Amino acid sequence: MWDFETDADFQLQLDWAGTFVRDVVEPLDFVLGNPYDKSDERSLAMVRPLQKEVRSRGLWACHLGPELGGPGYGQVKLALLNEILGRSRWAPSVFGCQAPDSGNAEILAHYGTPEQKARYLQPLLDGEITSCYSMTEPHAGADPTLFKVRAERDGTDWVINGEKWFSSNARYASFFLVMAVTDPEVSPYEGMSMFIVPAETPGIDIVRNIGVATEPPGQVSAAGVREDHGYVRYQNVRVPADHLLGAQGQAFVIAQTRLGGGRIHHAMRTVALARHAFDLMCERAVSRRTRRGPLAAFQLTQEKVADSWIDLESFRLLVLRTAWLIDKHQDYKKVRKDIAAVKVMLPRVLHDVAQRALHLHGALGVSNEMPFMSMMVTAEALGIADGPTEVHKITLARQVLAQYTPVDTLFPSGHLPSVRERALAAFAEHVDHEAAQF
Structure with a gap:
């Protein structure tokens, strides 16, 4: 139903x-x-x-x-x-x-020991502390199989060395979740582990905090983006063995548990951001007058409004359908292509709606007194966060194409003369072959 x-x-x-x-x-x-x-x-x-x-x-x-x-x-x-x-x-x-506290709480709840939950999860759930997810690296781009940060066992401790890039909220975090190589001799999918690293641990060096686009480092934009991403260097950072999250070599599994939900949550909130831009666009269209009447009376304005409404409602329905599928299957793997589609559509819809709204506001639209430029930067950032758009397109296409079977005939299945011949053969007793030719 x-x-x-x-x-x-x-x-x-x-x-x-x-x-x-x-x-x-x-x-x-x-x-x-x-x-x-x-x-x-x-x-x-x-x-x-x-x-x-x-x-x-x-x-x-x-x-x-x-x-x-x-x-x-x-x-x-x-x-x-x-x-x-x-x-x-x-x-x-x-x-x-x-975010990222919600995702970090989710994996601590799934994989944390009772002691880890008491020390890190509970205060995080209570809103008393902030956490940092320290995963990506400067040289690796979107490919975690290229990660170089190492964690080596030394007696009862693990010692972490290497650099992480775009570790959000690093400057405010009480602890870091760090993904590191623990066994370089096996596949990266089996040789990486996740560690809980308290922020006060010696050897953590925040090289600098990075802003997005033209925003000063640490500033929060009008669109709500946290321009506060740490470039973090770990130098002989020593953590006890009981700060390993989950089992050794389980980092990829843990990360996917976190990222699947994170991607859909990004989309949910982007609906609100795009809706805000759309509302401002429509308000401007009916309020701003020219010598020939309100902007709303012009066909180009009407086209912007119509295209934006269609984009926004299509995206919203895709997000809700994907959320429904997650609830139904309780398995992110079964909804992987749908989440990928949401992730692909997300930055385009936000960018396009914000840009149309910006244009209707003229010089005011490009100023820092309206949120549209910040929204467009946010769209670009969201097109990279949690895997770039291009990677998700590949994921989507591969999963869709895997559902199709190649034909072994000379012509494709939609070849009309071949389809007609099969139809005539199937209904030979009832169809006049000559009359059926067209």
Whole structure:
């Protein structure tokens, strides 16, 4: 049975969240600092009562199951909620589902020992600390099989050496999840491990914090992107053996558990960002007047609005369908091509809608007094994050093509003369062969 309606009880929750985010949370974006800076007591003092209110509504950390303090919502409900949260850079922190902490919490919950969960997972779930996912490396691009960061066993410790690139929130993190080569003699898929590295461990050197595009390092853009990515050097960083996350050689499995959900969550919040650009576009179209009438009366404006609505609604439906498939199968591998399609469509839709909105705003649109330039930069960043668009296109195409079988005939199956001959042979008793020629 197909159903495009949200159940009434959850719709009430969404209605409350929409009003709460619009009236209470969104203004925080303009008066508070970085949501990941847990040393900012002024910001935390303002946010903690809001988090308490979210908890009282049962909307805290909705991606987690009841055993971890969340309601255990499926991906469809998460998608609908994230359409709202994506409007504000502070909203995910207020609702306890900010990235990368949400993904890091997920893998700690799956693979962490009781001791690791008590020390790192619980304060992360409580919103008391920030974490960093330190995976990519400067030379490796999108290919983790080229990683060089090494972790070598030395007695009861592991010693980590090497450099990581774009480790988000490194400067604010209480701990790092570091992916490192532990056995270079086997396949990278079996020779890498994941480590929990406390931020105070000697040998961690944040070479610099990197901004995106023209934003100063550490600044948060109008579109909500965290321009705070660490270039981190690990120099003889020594961690106890009990800080290995999961089993030795299991890093790839752990990473995929995290990335599958992360990609769909990026898409959910991008729907909100693109919707904001679309709303601003339409408001501009009906408000701005020229000598010949409002912008909305011009066909080129109408084309921009129509194309944007189609792009946005198509993308939203693809995201929701993919979320539904994840809920149905409970296996990211079975939805791999759908997640890849979402990841491919995500940056294009956000970029195109934001660009059309920018054009309708003229010089104001390219200024830093409107969010469109930042949105377009965000689109480019999202086209690289969690694997570049090109890689996901390859994944999608390979999975789709694997469903087809090659023909062993001279002409393809759609060859009309061949199809006609087969049809005539099948209905020879009932069809006049001469009359059927066309």
